[in-house]
Amino acid sequence: MGLALPPLRKVFEGEVAILVPDEPQPTRSVFYNPRMEVSRDIAVCCLRAYRRLRGGSLSIAEPLTASGIRGIRYAKEVEGVRELLLSDVSPLAVELARRNVELNGLIGVASVEMVEANKLLASRSAPSLRLDVVDLDPFGSPAPFIESALRALRDGGLLMATATDAPPLCGIYPRVAERRYGARSLNVEYCHELAVRLLLGHVASTAARLDMAIHPLLSYALQHHYRICVKVEAGASKADECLNKLGALKHCFSCGHRELVPLVDLPAKMCPICGGRIAVASPIWRGALVDPSFVPAVHEELARSSFRHKKLELRLTSTLIEEAEAPPLHFTLDEACRRLKCSQPSLAEVVMGLRSAGFKAYRTHFHAKGVKTDAAVQDFLYVIWRLAKQGAG
C-alpha cells in the first residue's frame, strides 16, 4: 500500500498534468513552485534544441525531483527520451512523483527512487551506464551535487542546474560563497552576472579535477534564481583549455572600474584609473555565458511552442542572443547616475550614445537598466553625463 498523501489538486503545465498537494505554498508537504514554470519551459526547449542538433535518444536524471514535474515534462515534451530517473529523499515526494509518472503514462520510461541524489548519480558513474542529461534543481545551492552529476555524464552530455542561493553568490554572504563554491564573491552592481560566472567557475574547476571541460550553452538570471546549461566534454587537454577561462574579477569601488583577468595576472592591488583599492572576486568564469549558435535554436523552439509565458521567455532569449558576444561585466544606469548625481537618460539613448561614440553597447537580461559595453568606466560616465545634460538643456 502506498504512503498516505495529503489532499491533491491537478495542475497543467506544458503538455503534462501533475498532482500537487492542495496546501498553501510555505507548508506544502511536497515542493511545487508555479513560478518556476518559465525555467522548466526554457529547459524543455534547451533539450529539444540539444536533441535536434545531436540526434539519438536521451537518458535523463532529475535526482531532486519533488512532484516529478520537471523530469516528467522532459519525458513528455522532448522527443526520444528513452530513460528518466527521478529521485528524492522525501517519501511523500517519491509517492507523489510515482503517481505523476503513472498519470502521464510514463511507466516503462520513468523510474522513481527514494534515494539521496549523490547516491543515485554515483550508481550511474560507470562508463557504460552514464547519462545524457542531469538536471539539478535543489533548494538553494547545487554545489553538493555537481561532482557526482559530472561523473554520471557521458562525453558530450548536458548538465543543467538551478541555484537559488543569491545572497552568497551575489556577495552579500561572501564567507558562505567561499565555503560552498570555493570562490570569493563581491556585492557589485552587476552581481547577478557575477553570480552566474561564479557558479560556472565552480562547475569548470570541479570538471577540471575530473579531466573534463565545460562549454556553457545557455545561462541566465531570472526572478530569484540562476540557471546554467553546459555541455561537458572529456579529456585532459580540453580541461586545460577550459581552465584558461577561469579568472578573477578586479573591481574598484571608488571609481567603478572593473576588469576580468586570468588568475595568473592577479597581483595589482591599485585601480589603474583612480588609484583606489581593488577588490577581487575569484575564481570566476571569464568565458562566454552562452553559445551563440545554441541560443537561437532554443529561441526557435520557444517560438514554436504554445507556452503560457512564451512572450516573456522569447524576450529573455532575444536578449541573450543580442548580448551573446557582448563584453562582460555590465554597467547600470542607476549606479552611473548616482555617481554623477544626474537625471537618468533612457537605456536606448545610452546604447545609441555609446555606439555613436564608437563603442560596442548592448542591453543585458541581467539588469533592466544594464549596459554591456567595451567603454571604460570614465567613457561610459561621460556619455551618460552628456546625455543627461542634453536632456536637462
Ligand SMILES: C[S@@+](CC[C@H](N)C(=O)[O-])C[C@H]1O[C@@H](n2cnc3c(N)ncnc32)[C@H](O)[C@@H]1O
Ligand atoms: C526545489 S525541490 C525540487 C523541485 C522540482 N525539481 C520542481 O521542478 O518542482 C528540491 C527537492 O529535493 C529534495 N532533496 C533535498 N535534498 C536531497 C538529496 N540530498 N537527495 C535527494 N533529494 C533531495 C527535497 O525533498 C525536494 O523535494
